[in-house]
Amino acid sequence: MAAAAIELPARRVLVACLIGVGLLVSAHAVRSALVLAWPEPTLLQGELLRILSIGAESGLATWFTLLMMLSTALVAVLIGVAERAAGAPRSGYWFGVAAVMLLASLDEQIQLHEMWVEPFRALLSITTGPFLLAWVIPALIVAALVALIFVPWVVRLPARTRLWAIAAVALWIAGAAGMEMVDSATFEWRQAMDPVRAHWVSAIIYTTEEAMEMLGVAVLLHTLLVHAREHAPAALGARIRIV
Numbered sequence: 001m002a003a004a005a006i007e008l009p010a011r012r013v014l015v016a017c018l019i020g021v022g023l024l025v026s027a028h029a030v031r032s033a034l035v036l037a038w039p040e041p042t043l044l045q046g047e048l049l050r051i052l053s054i055g056a057e058s059g060l061a062t063w064f065t066l067l068m069m070l071s072t073a074l075v076a077v078l079i080g081v082a083e084r085a086a087g088a089p090r091s092g093y094w095f096g097v098a099a100v101m102l103l104a105s106l107d108e109q110i111q112l113h114e115m116w117v118e119p120f121r122a123l124l125s126i127t128t129g130p131f132l133l134a135w136v137i138p139a140l141i142v143a144a145l146v147a148l149i150f151v152p153w154v155v156r157l158p159a160r161t162r163l164w165a166i167a168a169v170a171l172w173i174a175g176a177a178g179m180e181m182v183d184s185a186t187f188e189w190r191q192a193m194d195p196v197r198a199h200w201v202s203a204i205i206y207t208t209e210e211a212m213e214m215l216g217v218a219v220l221l222h223t224l225l226v227h228a229r230e231h232a233p234a235a236l237g238a239r240i241r242i243v
Contacts, residue, residue: 010225017068017218024061025211028054032203036196054210057111061210066105068217073101075224082232093153097224100146113139132184136177143173161227168220175212179205 031052038045054061080094107113113135120126120134131137154162183205190198 010222010229013071013225014218014222017214017221020064021211021214021218024054024064024214025207027052027060028203028207028210032200032207036199054207057109061214062108065108065214065217068214068221069101069105069108072217072221072224073098073105075221075228076101079224079228079232082228090153090156093150096150128188130181130185132187133180136180139177140173143177158227158231161223161231164223164226165220168216168223170216171219172213172216175209175216179209179212183209 031049031054034045034049034052038049041049050056051059053059056062076094076098080091080098083091083094116135116138117133120137121132124131124134124137126132126134154165157165183202186201186205190201193201
């Protein structure tokens with residue numbers, strides 16, 4: 001009796017993720033306009049603003065990002081299980097990818113990185129400039145260390161998987177840390193602006209940051225799905241395939 005196949009529709013998942021990101025960016029644009037229209041929001045209006053915020057811990061965008069991160073972790077585990085069963089070398093790195101995504105999803109939900117802002121500001125006497133939101137300093141250090149650990153494995157991945165995974169992670173980090181540095185560097189400049197103009201400039205920076213993060217995760221998820229289709233061996237009585 002033929003084993004049931006695990007169907008991983010990479011193209012449909014990517015399209016759904018891109019549509020989701022587009023809708024969430026649009027929702028945040030609407031929210032930015034509503035903030036100006038509702039200077040003193042009611043309880044109901046305040047809840048709507050929270051739900052539509054692209055960066056609120058309990059908003060739609062955070063839920064969507066968590067869903068993509070956890071899906072990426074799951075696909076990484078499936079690939080790791082399949083490769084380990086087939087005796088493929090370095091299959092354990094896939095479980096490392098899953099662990100990184102799980103930790104990232106935890107931080108996305110409870111914002112652990114914010115704990116590092118005040119300690120690093122005090123340690124480095126930061127009062128202005130691109131590192132004002134000082135959590136980016138330890139975050140970039142940790143990202144560099146993780147990259148060094150994964151380099152021996154990444155260079156042995158199939159070329160397509162390697163290039164797209166690097167591009168996805170670079171986009172993700174550029175959004176999370178890079179745009180955060182832009183936000184910090186332009187803070188004083190925005191403070192001197194007309195309040196309405198400053199509001200929209202801040203909204204653009206913030207939306208760009210969150211959109212880049214979500215797109216990076218979406219591309220990484222798609223990359224792993226395509227890798228599963230093209231390279232993960234049949235194992236455990238199930239075949240990983242695209243539909």
